[in-house]
Amino acid sequence: MARFEQIGTASIPGKATQLRLLRRNDEFSIRIAGSSGELMNSRLHGSEDALATLACERLADHAAPRVLIGGLGMGFTLAAALSSLGADAEVVVAELVPEVEAWNRGPLGEAAGYPLRDPRAKIHIGDVAELIRSSQQSWDAILLDVDNGPEGLTRKENDWLYTSAGIAAAQAAMTPEGVLAYWSAGQDPAFTERLRRAGLSVDPVTVRAHRPGKGARHVIWLAW
Template sequence: MAKLCEIDTADIPGGRGQLRLLQRNDEFSIRIVGKPGELMNTRLHGSEDALAELACERVRENPNVRVLVGGLGMGFTLAAALKSLGAEAEVVVAELVPGVVEWNRGPLGAAAGYPIRDPRCQIVVEDVVEVLARSEGAFDAIMLDVDNGPEGLTQRENDRLYSARGLESIQRALRPDGVLAVWSAGLDPGFSERLKRAGLCVEEHMVRAHRPGKGARHTIWLAW
């Protein structure tokens, strides 16, 4: 089998390192320079799809539905959200790394069907925390796939998104009866309790990285 080869790198704003984009034929992988393992792979996106499907199922019938995706990644959550919602929906994507947006405009975008070209999509190159802070009552659903989940394994700064204060900001950004969906690489009982302490009802869903029923088990929280 051919080797995955690096084809580009992208700086993470704030001097927080670099991302690597690797390719083998039609397979792409994103990794962090200097760290083992990979963040995502175009062959393993079942849980990213499920993040959008679970959230959008609850809000798709809302009038003028507007949702926020935190983290563009390889575009699969965005693509699933667009597929789940109607023609009048608006999907806002907050992506911190400009290079990731450019990768999705280039050859990487083909894996998810170039969802950023959909007229219902608005890309904001900014930290999702900042977008939430100025978006009171703006979204029917907020879907977060930032870092590896609530533990903030990659960037310690991500803890502010999943802290009690971060959850307050998320709740302010949701419309009445809105829903929060959070992706995680693993279990985190402490985060479930944090959601409950914030006054939210919580569901935990175990989903597979690869469908049907294959690959690593990932966690998705729904909270409302």
């Protein structure tokens, strides 16, 4: 059986740890250096697809919708969003690690069909929190697949997105009829309650990591 081979590394800004990109035939894996666990695998992207499709289906009546995605990853959420939206849409992806963009424009891009080549897609290298803080009623949907969800794994600074202050900033950045969507590796009742306390209607949807209906159970919170 073929083994994974490392084809790229990237430093996480502000951290001493690195991301590793590995390839085995047509399968890709992103891991944290020094850890045996995976952050992402190109064969397990059902929940990343669902993050986009569940949110974007709510934008059917929006003219020229603008969508912000926090976290490029392997490009599957971006690809699903573009597939769900019309020709007049704009999708901006905020990615903190520049090498992740390079990977998606290079060999990794084939996994999701090179969505960054779509003219509707734009990339912002930087923290999605900065874009959210600087936006006012700018986005019809904000999709956050950052770190591991409310329980951060790689970067403590990401936790702000899931605090009451982060939720309030996302609400301010969203258009009045917009939707927020959050990906998480697992359930978090405290986060569900935090969204409700912010005055949002909340639908926590359980989805599977592998389609159809297989793999780990992940959670997508839809809030509006």
